[in-house]
Amino acid sequence: MKKLIKAHEEKGAEVKANEKPDGAIPGYLLEREEVNRTKILSNMVKQKRKEKAGKWQVPISQVKPMTEEEMFKVIKSGKRKRKEWKRMITQATFVGSNFTRKPPKYERYIRPMGMRFKKAHVTHPELKTTFYPVSYTHLTLPTNREV
Numbered sequence: 001m002k003k004l005i006k007a008h009e010e011k012g013a014e015v016k017a018n019e020k021p022d023g024a025i026p027g028y029l030l031e032r033e034e035v036n037r038t039k040i041l042s043n044m045v046k047q048k049r050k051e052k053a054g055k056w057q058v059p060i061s062q063v064k065p066m067t068e069e070e071m072f073k074v075i076k077s078g079k080r081k082r083k084e085w086k087r088m089i090t091q092a093t094f095v096g097s098n099f100t101r102k103p104p105k106y107e108r109y110i111r112p113m114g115m116r117f118k119k120a121h122v123t124h125p126e127l128k129t130t131f132y133p134v135s136y137t138h139l140t141l142p143t144n145r146e147v
Contacts, residue, residue, distance in 0.1 A: 007043050066091070075110065086110060092117055 072087035088110045095116050101107060123130045 007047055072109075088112065089115055091115065094118070094120065 071089065071091055073090050074084050075086040075088050077083045077086050086108060089112070092115050093111050095111065095118060097118055099116070101111075104110075121130055
């Protein structure tokens with residue numbers, strides 16, 4: 001909170017350059033006489049980013065992390081059922097509108113049809129209102145990992 005107050009006070013502050021050379025000033029040094037606002041501008045940009053990020057912040061402390069045993073069921077494959085590298089997802093998952101399955105032989109994560117969703121119904125904790133339907137892309141963070 002103290003940092004926020006200090007950043008707000010710095011917003012309107014103007015810092016003058018302390019150097020005053022004697023005599024004629026070259027053209028490339030003329031700009032140094034003007035007000036130095038670079039630090040203030042960078043702080044303002046950082047503050048805007050924090051505000052935008054905070055606007056859609058989810059209360060992470062209330063979200064319970066799931067164990068791998070809760071999320072996946074091990075599927076045995078192969079002629080003798082010895083291979084255990086496949087996993088079936090047991091919870092609801094969000095997939096894109098252009099989702100296509102890989103060939104079953106090479107599919108590591110099996111998503112059953114009943115567990116695949118393209119849209120979600122989101123209930124706001126403070127407003128006690130449900131928003132229908134919300135695209136899943138706004139709910140997730142962008143990652144490069146394919147599940």
